[in-house]
Amino acid sequence: MEQPRILIVEDEQKLSRVLQLELEYENYKTEAVFDGKEALAKMEQQKWDLVLLDIMLPEWSGLEVLRRVRKFDQTTPILLLTARDQVHDKVSGLDLGANDYITKPFQIEELLARIRVHLRNPIKKQTEDEQVGVGDLLVHVKSREVTRAEKQIELTPREFDLLVCLLKNKNIVLTREQLIEQVWGFDYYGDTNVVDVYIRYLRQKIDKGFDQAYIQTVRGVGYTIKDMET
Numbered sequence: 001m002e003q004p005r006i007l008i009v010e011d012e013q014k015l016s017r018v019l020q021l022e023l024e025y026e027n028y029k030t031e032a033v034f035d036g037k038e039a040l041a042k043m044e045q046q047k048w049d050l051v052l053l054d055i056m057l058p059e060w061s062g063l064e065v066l067r068r069v070r071k072f073d074q075t076t077p078i079l080l081l082t083a084r085d086q087v088h089d090k091v092s093g094l095d096l097g098a099n100d101y102i103t104k105p106f107q108i109e110e111l112l113a114r115i116r117v118h119l120r121n122p123i124k125k126q127t128e129d130e131q132v133g134v135g136d137l138l139v140h141v142k143s144r145e146v147t148r149a150e151k152q153i154e155l156t157p158r159e160f161d162l163l164v165c166l167l168k169n170k171n172i173v174l175t176r177e178q179l180i181e182q183v184w185g186f187d188y189y190g191d192t193n194v195v196d197v198y199i200r201y202l203r204q205k206i207d208k209g210f211d212q213a214y215i216q217t218v219r220g221v222g223y224t225i226k227d228m229e230t
Contacts, residue, residue: 004049004119008032009039009065010081011057019052022108023115036060043069048076050118052111055082055093063096070097077118081106091197094184095156132167134214134227137206139164146206153205158183162198163206166215166225175222199223 006028010016016032023030033039035058043051043065051069055062066078080093080101093101100114130141136149144160146153155163161183166174174182176192184194199215207213214225 003027003029005029005031005047006115007039007042007048007051009034009036009052009057009062010054011035012054018108019111022112026112028115034058036062036065039065040068043073043076050115051076051078053078053080053098055080055084055089063093066093066096066098079111079114079118087191087193087197090191091194094194095158097157099185132164134167134170134225135212137167137214139167148206148210155202155205159198159202159205162195163202166223170225170227173218173221173224179223195223 006023008016008019008023008030010019010032011034013034016034020030020032031042033042037059039051039053039057040060042048053062053065057065060068062080062082066080069076069078074097077099078097080098081104082089082093082101083104084090090101099118102111102114132139132141138147139145139160141164144155146155146160146163162179165179165182176195179195180192199217203213203215207215216224216226218224
């Protein structure tokens with residue numbers, strides 16, 4: 001089997017070297033770069049099996065690199081390395097298309113475990129051509145178009161995936177853990193509070209200004225979308 005290729009984007013050269021040595025010991029091929037512009041160039045020029053991307057970088061931040069990469073590459077797993085542990089920082093990275101994040105300082109064993117999970121479970125492209133909805137809320141899954149009362153609604157990729165998950169489970173109360181597993185993936189290691197943040201975002205876009213609020217909270221359990229016609 002060909003060795004997986006991992007790009008390490010980390011400006012702390014001592015940490016970068018440690019990561020290279022540990023990953024190469026685990027039989028991964030690695031290459032290291034130290035700033036955002038060089039990282040983007042590498043990802044434009046070559047295909048990588050996985051990218052470790054620090055957020056605090058010279059030239060361009062890791063988040064800016066991530067934003068640019070996801071315009072042309074939706075499938076390469078990207079794991080953010082960050083010293084920031086605030087929920088909104090984590091949400092920003094995930095919302096831009098990161099697959100996971102790990103907060104510094106971290107144990108190398110945990111990082112290796114997360115890498116193994118992402119390499120075992122490559123991103124699956126959504127191929128179904130279907131519509132889901134409730135009342136005057138309609139979602140075109142393949143084209144990722146969302147309308148309510150025939151008005152177009154712009155959602156981020158993660159907001160869209162969360163809405164589709166709720167609509168596909170209409171009238172079923174999903175716990176935060178179930179939503180994390182279905183929307184972020186079973187390999188997600190973060191705080192389940194991220195679900196509350198995204199529910200709030202969705203409510204602002206889907207329900208605000210309408211008499212009927214579709215997204216419902218079931219206290220102590222989780223969230224659901226109610227179909228009042230059933």
